[in-house]
Amino acid sequence: MGTSAEKRREAFIGIDLGGTNIKIGLFDSKLELICKTSVRTEADMGPEVVIDKMAQTVKELLADGDLSMQDVVAVGIGTPGPAKYSEGILISTTNMPKFKDVPICQMLNERLGAPVVFDNDANVACWGEHAVGAGKGVKDMVFFTLGTGIGGGIVSNGELLHGCDENAAELGHMIIYPDGRPCNCGQKGCVEAYASADSTARRATEGLEAGAESSLQEVLDEKGKITSKDVYEHLAAGDKLAKEITDGTAKALAITCINMLHNTEPKRIVFAGGMIAAGDVLLNRIKDFFDEHIWALKKETVEICFATLGEDAGIIGAAALARHTEQRGKSK
Amino acid sequence: MGTSAEKRREAFIGIDLGGTNIKIGLFDSKLELICKTSVRTEADMGPEVVIDKMAQTVKELLADGDLSMQDVVAVGIGTPGPAKYSEGILISTTNMPKFKDVPICQMLNERLGAPVVFDNDANVACWGEHAVGAGKGVKDMVFFTLGTGIGGGIVSNGELLHGCDENAAELGHMIIYPDGRPCNCGQKGCVEAYASADSTARRATEGLEAGAESSLQEVLDEKGKITSKDVYEHLAAGDKLAKEITDGTAKALAITCINMLHNTEPKRIVFAGGMIAAGDVLLNRIKDFFDEHIWALKKETVEICFATLGEDAGIIGAAALARHTEQRGKSK
Numbered sequence: 001m002g003t004s005a006e007k008r009r010e011a012f013i014g015i016d017l018g019g020t021n022i023k024i025g026l027f028d029s030k031l032e033l034i035c036k037t038s039v040r041t042e043a044d045m046g047p048e049v050v051i052d053k054m055a056q057t058v059k060e061l062l063a064d065g066d067l068s069m070q071d072v073v074a075v076g077i078g079t080p081g082p083a084k085y086s087e088g089i090l091i092s093t094t095n096m097p098k099f100k101d102v103p104i105c106q107m108l109n110e111r112l113g114a115p116v117v118f119d120n121d122a123n124v125a126c127w128g129e130h131a132v133g134a135g136k137g138v139k140d141m142v143f144f145t146l147g148t149g150i151g152g153g154i155v156s157n158g159e160l161l162h163g164c165d166e167n168a169a170e171l172g173h174m175i176i177y178p179d180g181r182p183c184n185c186g187q188k189g190c191v192e193a194y195a196s197a198d199s200t201a202r203r204a205t206e207g208l209e210a211g212a213e214s215s216l217q218e219v220l221d222e223k224g225k226i227t228s229k230d231v232y233e234h235l236a237a238g239d240k241l242a243k244e245i246t247d248g249t250a251k252a253l254a255i256t257c258i259n260m261l262h263n264t265e266p267k268r269i270v271f272a273g274g275m276i277a278a279g280d281v282l283l284n285r286i287k288d289f290f291d292e293h294i295w296a297l298k299k300e301t302v303e304i305c306f307a308t309l310g311e312d313a314g315i316i317g318a319a320a321l322a323r324h325t326e327q328r329g330k331s332k
Numbered sequence: 333m334g335t336s337a338e339k340r341r342e343a344f345i346g347i348d349l350g351g352t353n354i355k356i357g358l359f360d361s362k363l364e365l366i367c368k369t370s371v372r373t374e375a376d377m378g379p380e381v382v383i384d385k386m387a388q389t390v391k392e393l394l395a396d397g398d399l400s401m402q403d404v405v406a407v408g409i410g411t412p413g414p415a416k417y418s419e420g421i422l423i424s425t426t427n428m429p430k431f432k433d434v435p436i437c438q439m440l441n442e443r444l445g446a447p448v449v450f451d452n453d454a455n456v457a458c459w460g461e462h463a464v465g466a467g468k469g470v471k472d473m474v475f476f477t478l479g480t481g482i483g484g485g486i487v488s489n490g491e492l493l494h495g496c497d498e499n500a501a502e503l504g505h506m507i508i509y510p511d512g513r514p515c516n517c518g519q520k521g522c523v524e525a526y527a528s529a530d531s532t533a534r535r536a537t538e539g540l541e542a543g544a545e546s547s548l549q550e551v552l553d554e555k556g557k558i559t560s561k562d563v564y565e566h567l568a569a570g571d572k573l574a575k576e577i578t579d580g581t582a583k584a585l586a587i588t589c590i591n592m593l594h595n596t597e598p599k600r601i602v603f604a605g606g607m608i609a610a611g612d613v614l615l616n617r618i619k620d621f622f623d624e625h626i627w628a629l630k631k632e633t634v635e636i637c638f639a640t641l642g643e644d645a646g647i648i649g650a651a652a653l654a655r656h657t658e659q660r661g662k663s664k
Binding site (some may be wrong): 082107159165168169171177178264266295298301 | 414486488491492493494495496498500502503506517553583587592597599635
């Protein structure tokens with residue numbers, strides 16, 4: 001048994017820094033949530049103020065959990081980039097225009113005293129699923145978030161894969177239909193241009209505009225737009241256009257799964273993001289198309305599944321990354 | 333300065349085990365070739381005889397180099413799989429039907445005494461280029477062999493990426509045209525079905541059969557078939573069909589480069605195999621299509637180039653892998 005002082009240092013902080021809210025979670029050494037909170041980012045106040053507030057909120061959360069900074073082994077933080085993650089520098093981020101080349105790890109470390117690790121939001125969520133969610137127990141995993149766009153993360157041999165300039169796993173921008181639908185990134189035929197929540201909704205709208213008969217027409221007429229949620233609701237009700245659109249999404253994702261299998265060879269492929277609310281109707285179609293299009297050279301055993309951590313993936317993943325980085329450091 | 337005995341142990345053996353020939357190279361600690369040889373595999377004699385012969389040839393080669401097994405730090409061997417590489421077991425290999433579940437590392441180690449490391453032929457060639465060839469100096473690289481099929485290798489953060497069942501980097505079977513040309517693997521639209529040497533030649537033949545006017549028709553009439561070499565020769569002479577076919581090959585490879593960039597984010601992408609004899613006319617078209625199809629979000633600096641090790645890539649890579657595995661073992 002260690003001393004009392006040693007025993008106390010076993011908490012981890014996970015921070016999910018978004019343009020609107022800062023979510024902060026306090027976790028024990030098994031990554032069980034002790035307590036969490038959320039505050040407005042107020043990004044227009046600039047990085048000094050935001051990071052002051054972040055540090056203050058961490059301290060208040062610790063007090064709520066009857067702990068202090070002395071109990072915190074490390075802090076993890078996730079944000080959208082681009083960033084020099086390994087150097088702890090946030091280069092810029094769309095929703096926080098005043099954040100330019102911010103040494104976010106150093107600034108937070110100066111205020112809190114604990115080591116701070118930093119990665120992009122998709123990698124952080126990927127790592128959370130790997131540590132305690134749908135990717136638990138495998139060393140090789142691929143992760144997709146299906147939201148406005150499609151984000152990605154790769155775990156290879158038990159570590160996040162970062163690439164030469166820390167921009168690896170931009171998996172939404174793998175081209176699956178050369179010269180296909182335009183993507184916001186400037187490429188054509190990216191999987192994101194077919195299978196994100198936004199693209200799914202847009203393809204449905206285009207289907208109606210092209211004259212397809214569908215119960216979705218009423219939604220468009222009433223609300224002026226269609227969401228991916230509408231598509232899945234009308235699919236459940238047997239709408240033919242909704243089925244076509246869902247099949248297009250599922251096929252694009254299945255082809256991408258096949259390409260990842262032949263690439264980093266994951267044992268598990270995990271989908272997250274708002275669109276997984278569609279449930280088995282989407283997951284099963286992805287598996288159908290995967291089985292239909294995969295090679296015959298050998299039977300593949302990759303598991304395709306949905307994420308399990310939900311809204312807390314960002315704070316869990318950030319805390320998990322902090323814990324992993326500390327453990328790896330000690331094993332060196 | 334170490335003792336004399338320590339100083340002598342600085343040689344590495346690289347073995348390229350193919351269905352027809354066994355190539356063996358003896359290298360110094362800087363991976364400079366001391367001497368090499370090639371003997372017939374005679375695979376139908378079965379694994380015991382073949383591995384006896386392999387060990388005997390290694391000893392003869394060492395004698396030629398005025399060295400002995402005492403000078404050999406480690407032995408590397410590359411073959412086509414499938415195999416359990418980390419366990420040293422060759423499961424099977426198309427051109428050597430008598431090789432079934434052969435514990436090749438153990439058998440060779442028993443005969444030679446030195447540690448033996450083992451990987452598939454594409455990974456070995458990739459590692460050779462990474463160590464001393466076109467991929468030297470970068471930690472993240474992607475490698476393609478353009479031959480009968482398309483093989484691949486990925487170096488991520490300075491290590492070969494193997495995947496959950498050691499079948500990662502089957503990059504020829506990434507699907508770039510869903511429902512496109514049938515591939516030998518059973519999938520449709522693989523990059524291999526467009527851009528291997530065989531597929532390039534086949535697409536040219538199909539072009540003629542479809543009525544294209546081309547100087548390649550004479551080749552087909554005379555020889556009964558077209559090779560990729562013919563395509564590039566007639567491209568140089570200004571043939572229009574040859575240009576179309578080359579563009580199809582280059583575009584397929586460029587899309588694949590883009591997909592790898594968004595995936596493991598290599599600093600360098602290296603093409604090897606017989607087809608790179610085409611030279612700059614092919615390389616420049618790949619770069620053209622890459623520039624045309626890559627995203628606009630940021631400028632990419634990935635270098636696309638041809639391999640430099642040529643025919644000896646297999647033995648150099650095997651020796652390099654042996655050296656790397658030994659060095660990594662020591663650093664643990």
